[in-house]
Amino acid sequence: SQQGEEDPQALSIQEGENATMNCSYKTSINNLQWYRQNSGRGLVHLILIRSNEREKHSGRLRVTLDTSKKSSSLLITASRAADTASYFCATEGSGNTPLVFGKGTRLSVIA
Amino acid sequence: EAGVAQSPRYKIIEKRQSVAFWCNPISGHATLYWYQQILGQGPKLLIQFQNNGVVDDSQLPKDRFSAERLKGVDSTLKIQPAKLEDSAVYLCASSLRWNGNTIYFGEGSWLTVV
Numbered sequence: 001s002q003q004g005e006e007d008p009q010a011l012s013i014q015e016g017e018n019a020t021m022n023c024s025y026k027t028s029i030n031n032l033q034w035y036r037q038n039s040g041r042g043l044v045h046l047i048l049i050r051s052n053e054r055e056k057h058s059g060r061l062r063v064t065l066d067t068s069k070k071s072s073s074l075l076i077t078a079s080r081a082a083d084t085a086s087y088f089c090a091t092e093g094s095g096n097t098p099l100v101f102g103k104g105t106r107l108s109v110i111a
Numbered sequence: 112e113a114g115v116a117q118s119p120r121y122k123i124i125e126k127r128q129s130v131a132f133w134c135n136p137i138s139g140h141a142t143l144y145w146y147q148q149i150l151g152q153g154p155k156l157l158i159q160f161q162n163n164g165v166v167d168d169s170q171l172p173k174d175r176f177s178a179e180r181l182k183g184v185d186s187t188l189k190i191q192p193a194k195l196e197d198s199a200v201y202l203c204a205s206s207l208r209w210n211g212n213t214i215y216f217g218e219g220s221w222l223t224v225v
Contacts, residue, residue, distance in 0.1 A: 031211060042115075042202060042216035043154065050211075088153050092210055098144075098167050099214065101153035 004032070004072075004089040004102035012108040019076040021105040023089035024069075030092045032065055032072050033099065037086045046074075046087075081111040113137065115217035117203050123223045129191035132220045136184070136205030142166075143180055144214065145188050146202040154202055160186065161209050193224045 004023040013019050023032070031050045035043040049056045049065045049072065056063045062075040076083055086104040093100075116135040124130050136143050141162050146154035157176065158168040162183040171178070175194070180186040190197055200219040206212040 033213075035216075042218045043204075043214075045213045045215070048211075048213065090153075098156050098159050100156070101146075103151075103153045 003100045004091050006087070006089055006102045006105045008105060009103070010106045010108070012110065013079055015079060015081055015109055015111050017079055019079050019083070019107055019109070021074045021087050021089075021107070023072045023074070023102060025072075025089075025091045026070065028094050029067075030094055032063075033090045033092070034061075034063060034072075034074050035088045035090060035101075037088065037104070039085070043088065076107075079107075079109045081109050083107060083109045115203055115205055115215055117201075117217035117220050119220060120218065121221045121223075123225060124193055126195055126224050127192040129189065130193060130222060131190075132188045132201050132203070132222075134186045134188070134203030134217060136186070136203070137215055140205035140207055140215070141183070142206045142209040142212075143186050144202075144204040144206075145178055145186070146204065146216075148200045148202055148219070150199070157188070157201075159209070166209060190222075193222075195224050198222055198224045 004025045007022045033048045034046040037043045060077045065072045088104040090099045090101045143160045145157045148154040157171045158178045159166040160180040163180045178188045202219045204214045204216040206214045
């Protein structure tokens with residue numbers, strides 16, 4: 001299975017701190033994506049990183065990808081209470097296999 | 112740009128009853144997905160359409176679940192008969208094409224089977 005496994009399962013930090021979430025997967029991928037889900041809502045796409053990329057930035061988000069270790073990390077800098085949500089990584093495998101989601105990391109940012 | 116629309120938002124049914132969920136994807140999106148998300152877990156793909164053809168339905172419990180995409184636009188997901196373990200959020204999503212693209216999700220349809 002190429003399902004991503006997020007780590008930690010839950011994370012609680014103070015507002016202003018940085019939050020780091022990790023994702024590991026098992027097979028080769030075309031790309032890896034991070035999504036955010038607020039409680040009771042649908043998922044929102046945050047960032048897509050292709051297998052030939054090592055790092056991408058979007059605002060306060062920084063994503064890295066290490067294909068040799070089959071892992072990715074999502075860093076949220078200067079966190080805000082509004083960042084409280086579940087964060088999921090999803091992998092798209094080679095050969096047009098569908099996107100597969102991990103179980104997510106629940107982030108709580110305390111004001 | 113209008114997002115992915117889903118209805119109903121909430122549904123409570125008794126086991127062995129049937130239920131149907133409707134999805135209208137973003138205009139122009141060729142690929143449509145139905146995901147099942149059980150509380151505390153990540154979404155699991157049930158079925159993926161490219162226009163009105165099925166690309167992947169390997170995880171769809173075909174003895175009780177069915178889905179169709181009429182004219183390559185709207186889609187309906189049906190469960191009949193429902194089981195207790197079908198209690199979940201059913202998320203519809205769409206993308207421009209089927210890989211390497213951002214997937215846009217609807218707000219989901221929450222199903223409780225009692």
